[in-house]
Amino acid sequence: MKIFCPKDDLHHAVQTVQKAVATKTPLPILTGIYLSAQDDQLQLQATDYEVGISCTIKASVEEPGAIVLSGRYLQEMVRRLPGDTIEISSSQEDRTIKITSQNSQFNLLSLPAEEFPVLKPVSGDNSFTVKDEVLRDLIKKTVFASATDEARPIFTGGLIEIDNDEIRMVATNTHRLALKKAKLGGGSGNAKMIIPAKILNELARLLSAEEPHEVSLSWQKNQVGIVFDDVYINSRLIEGQFPDYNKVIPAAFATKVQLNTDHFLDAVERVSLLARDGEYNVVKFFFKDGAVVISSNNPDVGKAREIVDAKTDGNEVEIAFNAKYVTDILKNIDSDELIFSLNTPLSPAGIKPVGDDNYTYIITPVRTG
Amino acid sequence: MKIFCPKDDLHHAVQTVQKAVATKTPLPILTGIYLSAQDDQLQLQATDYEVGISCTIKASVEEPGAIVLSGRYLQEMVRRLPGDTIEISSSQEDRTIKITSQNSQFNLLSLPAEEFPVLKPVSGDNSFTVKDEVLRDLIKKTVFASATDEARPIFTGGLIEIDNDEIRMVATNTHRLALKKAKLGGGSGNAKMIIPAKILNELARLLSAEEPHEVSLSWQKNQVGIVFDDVYINSRLIEGQFPDYNKVIPAAFATKVQLNTDHFLDAVERVSLLARDGEYNVVKFFFKDGAVVISSNNPDVGKAREIVDAKTDGNEVEIAFNAKYVTDILKNIDSDELIFSLNTPLSPAGIKPVGDDNYTYIITPVRTG
Numbered sequence: 001m002k003i004f005c006p007k008d009d010l011h012h013a014v015q016t017v018q019k020a021v022a023t024k025t026p027l028p029i030l031t032g033i034y035l036s037a038q039d040d041q042l043q044l045q046a047t048d049y050e051v052g053i054s055c056t057i058k059a060s061v062e063e064p065g066a067i068v069l070s071g072r073y074l075q076e077m078v079r080r081l082p083g084d085t086i087e088i089s090s091s092q093e094d095r096t097i098k099i100t101s102q103n104s105q106f107n108l109l110s111l112p113a114e115e116f117p118v119l120k121p122v123s124g125d126n127s128f129t130v131k132d133e134v135l136r137d138l139i140k141k142t143v144f145a146s147a148t149d150e151a152r153p154i155f156t157g158g159l160i161e162i163d164n165d166e167i168r169m170v171a172t173n174t175h176r177l178a179l180k181k182a183k184l185g186g187g188s189g190n191a192k193m194i195i196p197a198k199i200l201n202e203l204a205r206l207l208s209a210e211e212p213h214e215v216s217l218s219w220q221k222n223q224v225g226i227v228f229d230d231v232y233i234n235s236r237l238i239e240g241q242f243p244d245y246n247k248v249i250p251a252a253f254a255t256k257v258q259l260n261t262d263h264f265l266d267a268v269e270r271v272s273l274l275a276r277d278g279e280y281n282v283v284k285f286f287f288k289d290g291a292v293v294i295s296s297n298n299p300d301v302g303k304a305r306e307i308v309d310a311k312t313d314g315n316e317v318e319i320a321f322n323a324k325y326v327t328d329i330l331k332n333i334d335s336d337e338l339i340f341s342l343n344t345p346l347s348p349a350g351i352k353p354v355g356d357d358n359y360t361y362i363i364t365p366v367r368t369g
Numbered sequence: 370m371k372i373f374c375p376k377d378d379l380h381h382a383v384q385t386v387q388k389a390v391a392t393k394t395p396l397p398i399l400t401g402i403y404l405s406a407q408d409d410q411l412q413l414q415a416t417d418y419e420v421g422i423s424c425t426i427k428a429s430v431e432e433p434g435a436i437v438l439s440g441r442y443l444q445e446m447v448r449r450l451p452g453d454t455i456e457i458s459s460s461q462e463d464r465t466i467k468i469t470s471q472n473s474q475f476n477l478l479s480l481p482a483e484e485f486p487v488l489k490p491v492s493g494d495n496s497f498t499v500k501d502e503v504l505r506d507l508i509k510k511t512v513f514a515s516a517t518d519e520a521r522p523i524f525t526g527g528l529i530e531i532d533n534d535e536i537r538m539v540a541t542n543t544h545r546l547a548l549k550k551a552k553l554g555g556g557s558g559n560a561k562m563i564i565p566a567k568i569l570n571e572l573a574r575l576l577s578a579e580e581p582h583e584v585s586l587s588w589q590k591n592q593v594g595i596v597f598d599d600v601y602i603n604s605r606l607i608e609g610q611f612p613d614y615n616k617v618i619p620a621a622f623a624t625k626v627q628l629n630t631d632h633f634l635d636a637v638e639r640v641s642l643l644a645r646d647g648e649y650n651v652v653k654f655f656f657k658d659g660a661v662v663i664s665s666n667n668p669d670v671g672k673a674r675e676i677v678d679a680k681t682d683g684n685e686v687e688i689a690f691n692a693k694y695v696t697d698i699l700k701n702i703d704s705d706e707l708i709f710s711l712n713t714p715l716s717p718a719g720i721k722p723v724g725d726d727n728y729t730y731i732i733t734p735v736r737t738g
Binding site for chain 2: 070073076077080081082096097103104105106107108109266267269270273274300301302303304305306307308
C-alpha cells in the first residue's frame, strides 16, 4: 500500500472511528484501526464487536492495500504531524508501515490486516431516512433518561419508532421517561428498534457536522446500519420488548404550574447542593398559589430553601423528587417557560416546554417520611 | 455575627483560601473556612497546618463575630447564589448560620469556631519585597523542575535566594535543575529559604491578579509569611541544606546549537509519543552540522525520526534524554530561539533562551545501550 492524503481529512477519519476502537479486549487486533486503500479512496474502520464505524476519505492511491495500525498511536500521531499532506506506505518485508510528513517519519509495526473483522454492511429492504438535525435532537432530548445499570439491558437503550411520517424516540430507567416526537420530513415507514444509548450518544456527536446531511438507517434481525456523509456505523440492536410507554404517561393532570426554566433550574441546583450526598438526592417541592418552594434537609450539613415565582392552575401539591431527574430535563428544555404537571404526591408528574406537545417527560416522585 | 457583603467579593475570598482547606484530615475543624467579622471587614481563613491562607474583604458588619463553615459547601454555594449581596448571620441558640440572597436561604450547621487554629502572622525583621509579576515568573520558570517524590523533602521545594538586589529561584529533582534570576527592583537584602513547591504553585496562581502588587515575604525559623493585596499566606519552610547548585552548572560547553523553540518542541513531542511508555521516556538527539536528528525506538510499536534545522557551533554530539525533561523547559522558554549547549554524551547539557543569561536549565543525559 502507498497513499498520499490531506492531514486534516485523515485526522477527521481517525477521530470518527476512534470511539469504536476496543481498549480492553483479549483480541489485540481490535485495538487497531484498519486502513484500506483503492480507487482514490482510503477507508478507515474500527470495531469492538458491539459497534463498528467506518469513514471514507479521498486519497491519492499509488498502490492499493490494507493495513492495521494501533488506534491509540495513530490518533496521537496524526493530530501532531506537521504539514498538509501525509504519506503512508507499507513494506511487505519487515511488516512496518512508514508514515511521513515533512521532516517527520514514523515506522510503525503493523497488526495482521487479514485478522481484522471487516464490517459487513447491513442490507435489506427495511430502511428509512431522517435529517441529521432531527435525529440529533431526538437523541439529545431523550437518551439521557436511559439506565446505566446493565441489569435490565432493555433500559440501556433508546427506542426508535417510525409510524408513517412520524419518528419517536423514547428512553427510560423506570424512574423517569423521556419521549420526543418529530416528523420524518420526506419518507415514511414502520419500524421499532432499540439502539444502545452509548452508540446513540456517539452518533449524536458525529452528526454535529456543519453541513446538513440525510441519515439513512437500515436494519435486519439484531443489526442496524447507519449511513451519513462519509460515515458508516454498524451497531447491534438490543433485543427484547420495550414496555408500553403510553401506559406510563398520565391521561390528565389536576395541577399545572408554569415556571421560568432558568430560574427554576438554578434554584433546584442550589437546593440540591445539600441533598446530593443523600442516597436519593431528595429535594422537596411545594407547589402553591403563585410560587413553588423548593427545600432540602441534610442532617449533617444544614437546610436550603428557595422560592420561585409560578403561575399555578389547580390544587396545591407537596411532592419530592430525585433532584437530578428534575435538573436533567430542565437542561434540555429550550423554551423560556415550562409546564410542571401534577396529580397527587405519590403519582407520576410531567415536565414539558410551554406550547410543545412533541416533548414529554414523566418523573416518579420519591416517598418521604 | 451578622454581615452583608458583595457576592463577588465573597466568592473571590472563598476561592483564595480554598486551597488551604484540608480534605483528608482526622480533624473536622480543618475542613472548614473560618469567617470573622469586625470593623467593616470580613476575614476568611483556612489551614491544613502545612499552609494557611487568609483573605480580607470589605463588609457591612452589623454584629461582629466568628463562625466556621464547611469549606466544600461554602464554595459551591457562594458560586451559585443569585443576586449581588449576601447576608450571613449566626444564631447563638441552635448553632446554625443563615446565608441569604434574594429568594435563596441556606441554614448551615456551624463547626465550633473556638477550635479553629487561627493564623498567627510571622513577625520579625527578616523581610523583603518583590513585584508580583517578577515572583510569578520566577516560580513558573523553575518550580516545575522540583521532585514530586517525598523521599528527599529538600527537592520538593523551590529555593529562594536574596543576594543584595538580586533574587534567585532554584528547583531540581537531581536529574534536571532550573535557575532563574531577577532584580528585586527596589529593596535589597540577604535571605535563603526553601518553600514547598505546591505552595509556590498556589502562590503563582493567586498572584495572577490584573492589577500589579508588591509582595512582601517575612520569615522566622521554619515559617514564612507572604502578604499581597488582600491576601496573607503562612507556609512552613522545608528544613535542610539545599545543595550548591553552582557546582552542577558546567563552566563551559564545547558544542552550542541554536534552534527554533516551537519547531524543536513539536518535533520532540512527536518523537516522544513512541517513547513515553518506556521506563525512562528516552529520546535520542544527534546534534550534527546544520541539524539535529531526534529519534525514538519502541520495540512493541515502532520507530520515530525527526529532523530540525539548527545552527551548530562545535563538535557533533549524540546524546539521549528523558523527553519530558526536554519538553518541560521548552514550554517555558518565551523567546523564538534557544541555545542547547553540550559537552560529551555523558555530561550534563544546558538549555537557555537566546540572549538571556538569567535563565539556566541543566539536564543530565540518559546512558543508552
